[in-house]
Amino acid sequence: MKRFQVYLTVLLLAVTASSAAATIEMTVNGLVCAFCAQGIEKKLKKFPATAEVVVSLEHRLVALALKEGQDIPDADLRKALTDAGYTVKSIVRTETPIADVRDKLNQVKPRTHHTLGAMPGSRPARCSRVLPR
Secondary structure (H helix, E strand, O other), X not given: OHHHXXXXXXXXXXXXXXXXOOEEEEEEEOOOOHHHHHHHHHHHOOOOOEEEEEEEOOOOEEEEEEOOOOOOOHHHHHHHHHHOOOEEEEEEEEOOOHHHXXXXXXXXXXXXXXXXXXXXXXXXXXXXXXXXX
């Protein structure tokens, strides 16, 4: 009977560990230039659970791959990006590998400022952010 309890405990722990999200996708407003992307990558890589970060300015998406068996609470992610001056619109946890997220971003044509209602010939706002040290 004790063997069965030990087996059941190990099985439950394995299922719990494997049910953790592999990738966290965040929709973020305020991404304007490559310095924004670089700053976000640097900030998110400070979390010990971060394996890899992908930032898409065009899609306003920040994807974060987690190290196996580790996690970062949504509140911590939201605070890190909000403190850096960005607005987090949504946080979604998925099992999609970050390589697939990157491939999908490269295939999907983003909406441009023209399709968002800007006047033809106008330019998007310039970035005035200062990278954190």
